[in-house]
Amino acid sequence: MKLTCVSRELHPRHTFRISRGTRTEVRNVFVRLESDGIAGYGEASPNAFYDETWEGVTQKIEAARGFIEALDLQTVAGLEAAWGQLWELVAPSRAAQCALDVALWDWLARRRGVSVTELMWARKPEPVTTFCTIGLSSTEELATKMAEMRRFPRIKLKSDATASLRSLEYVRARATGLLAVDANCAWGAADLRALSQSLKKLGVTFIEQPYPPERDADLARARSVLPLMADESCLVEEDVPRVAPLYDGFNIKLVKCGGLTPARRMVLRGKVLKQTLMVGCMLESSALIAAGAVIAQRTSYADLDGAWLIGDDPFRGWQFADGILTPPAEPGLGVEPEAGLFEG
Ligand SMILES: [Mg+2]
Numbered sequence: 001m002k003l004t005c006v007s008r009e010l011h012p013r014h015t016f017r018i019s020r021g022t023r024t025e026v027r028n029v030f031v032r033l034e035s036d037g038i039a040g041y042g043e044a045s046p047n048a049f050y051d052e053t054w055e056g057v058t059q060k061i062e063a064a065r066g067f068i069e070a071l072d073l074q075t076v077a078g079l080e081a082a083w084g085q086l087w088e089l090v091a092p093s094r095a096a097q098c099a100l101d102v103a104l105w106d107w108l109a110r111r112r113g114v115s116v117t118e119l120m121w122a123r124k125p126e127p128v129t130t131f132c133t134i135g136l137s138s139t140e141e142l143a144t145k146m147a148e149m150r151r152f153p154r155i156k157l158k159s160d161a162t163a164s165l166r167s168l169e170y171v172r173a174r175a176t177g178l179l180a181v182d183a184n185c186a187w188g189a190a191d192l193r194a195l196s197q198s199l200k201k202l203g204v205t206f207i208e209q210p211y212p213p214e215r216d217a218d219l220a221r222a223r224s225v226l227p228l229m230a231d232e233s234c235l236v237e238e239d240v241p242r243v244a245p246l247y248d249g250f251n252i253k254l255v256k257c258g259g260l261t262p263a264r265r266m267v268l269r270g271k272v273l274k275q276t277l278m279v280g281c282m283l284e285s286s287a288l289i290a291a292g293a294v295i296a297q298r299t300s301y302a303d304l305d306g307a308w309l310i311g312d313d314p315f316r317g318w319q320f321a322d323g324i325l326t327p328p329a330e331p332g333l334g335v336e337p338e339a340g341l342f343e344g
C-alpha cells in the first residue's frame with residue numbers, strides 16, 4: 001500500500017474554551033493509503049492532554065511506513081492482526097494508530113464495495129443524532145451560539161471549577177432537546193451530590209467526567225443523582241473493566257483508544273457490562289467524524305460535532321443539519337478530501 005501523510009491546521013468557527021484551556025486552532029494529521037486503485041483515508045487529532053503532538057504522530061506514522069507498504073489486507077481478521085503489529089511500531093501514540101487503522105478500515109470496505117458500517121456491524125448505516133457542544137462562553141457568545149442551536153436535539157455544555165449554572169439556565173430556557181454537562185475533570189472541589197440535584201432539576205441527562213481520573217475512587221461516596229459518564233478516565237479498552245463499577249457509562253474516542261478496531265471491542269465489552277455507551281470526538285474533520293459515526297451505530301449517545309465546530313473542514317462526508325448526521329451513499333467511510341490536500 002502506498003502511504004501519504006500530511007498535516008493541516010484547522011480552525012474552530014468560535015474560540016473553543018474548556019476548563020483546561022482555549023483552542024484557536026488544531027493541527028491534525030491526515031493519512032491516505034492507496035492500493036489497486038482504491039484509496040482509504042484516516043485522521044488523527046493530536047491532543048496535548050494525552051501527550052500527543054502532530055510532529056510526534058507524523059513520526060510514528062513514518063515508523064510504520066515499511067509495514068504498511070508491505071501489507072496485504074484481505075479480511076476483518078487481517079485488520080485485527082494488523083492492529084496488533086502496528087501497535088509495536090507506533091506505541092505509545094494512540095493517535096497515530098487511529099489514523100492508520102481508520103484508513104485501513106476505509107480501504108478494505110471500499111475494496112469490498114460496502115460501507116465501513118456494513119463491514120463492521122453487518123448492517124446499513126443509520127443517521128446519527130449528535131450532541132453539539134457549547135464551550136465555556138460569555139453571555140454574548142452564548143446568545144450567538146443559541147441562535148444557531150435552538151432546534152438542536154442534543155446539547156452538551158462545558159463546565160469549569162466554578163460549576164456555574166448560568167449558561168445552563170440560559171440554554172435550558174431556549175432549547176427543547178436533551179442536555180448534558182461535561183466538567184472535563186474540573187469539579188474536584190464541588191459538592192457533586194448537591195450539584196447533580198440542581199442539574200437534575202434543570203433537566204440534565206448525565207454528567208461527564210466530574211472529577212479528574214485520580215479521584216475516580218471518590219465518586220461512589222459523592223452519590224450523584226445523575227448518571228456519570230467517564231471520558232478522561234476511560235481511554236483504552238483495558239480501562240473498561242476498571243471504570244464500569246464507578247461510572248454508568250463511558251465515552252469512546254477513536255484518537256484516545258487507537259482507532260476503529262479497539263473502539264469496536266470497547267462497544268462489545270461495554271455492552272456485556274451493561275454500560276451506557278457514547279462515542280465522542282476531538283476537533284476533527286469529516287473524515288474522522290465518519291469513522292465515529294460507524295461506532296455510533298451501536299452506542300446510546302454520540303458526540304460527533306467536531307467537523308461542525310471547525311470552519312475549514314478539508315473533507316466531505318456525513319452531512320450535518322440541525323444536529324443530525326446523515327450517511328453518504330458511497331462505500332467505505334464515504335468521505336472525499338478537498339483537491340490538493342495530499343499534495344501539500
Ligand atoms: Mg468529555
